[in-house]
Amino acid sequence: MPFVAAEQPKCPKCGKSVYTAEERIAANAKWHKSCFKCGLCQKLLDSTNVTEHNGEIFCRHCYGRKFGPKGVGFGQGAGTLGMDVGEHLGNRTSEMTNTHHSTNF
Ligand SMILES: [Zn+2]
Ligand SMILES: [Zn+2]
Numbered sequence: 001m002p003f004v005a006a007e008q009p010k011c012p013k014c015g016k017s018v019y020t021a022e023e024r025i026a027a028n029a030k031w032h033k034s035c036f037k038c039g040l041c042q043k044l045l046d047s048t049n050v051t052e053h054n055g056e057i058f059c060r061h062c063y064g065r066k067f068g069p070k071g072v073g074f075g076q077g078a079g080t081l082g083m084d085v086g087e088h089l090g091n092r093t094s095e096m097t098n099t100h101h102s103t104n105f
Helices: 060-067 078-097
Strands: 023-026 029-032 050-053 056-059
Touching: 023 050, 050 060, 056 060
Parallel strands: none
Antiparallel strands: 023 029, 050 056
C-alpha cells in the first residue's frame, strides 16, 4: 500500500496542495473548489459548465466568446447536408407508404 505524501497534486491557480475533499478536476489538473473559476469573468465553475483550453479553465460563455463554439471546424460541408439526406429519406419512405397512385385510375 503506497502512501506517497510527495504526490499531493497542486492547484494550477494558487500552487497549493489540493485535497480530495475540495478537489475539482479539469484540464488534467486538480483545482481547489474556490480556485475553480473562469479565467475571464472569475465566475465559480463546476464540472457541468467548465471548459478548458491550454490548461486554463473558462465558463462556457467566455469560452464561446474567446475561442468560438467548438474551437476548430467551421462547418465546412454543411451545405451538402440538406439535399443528400432529404433525397434519401424521401425516396425510400414515400415509395413504401404511397398507395394512392395505384388506386387513382
Ligand atoms: Zn487553489
Ligand atoms: Zn467566464
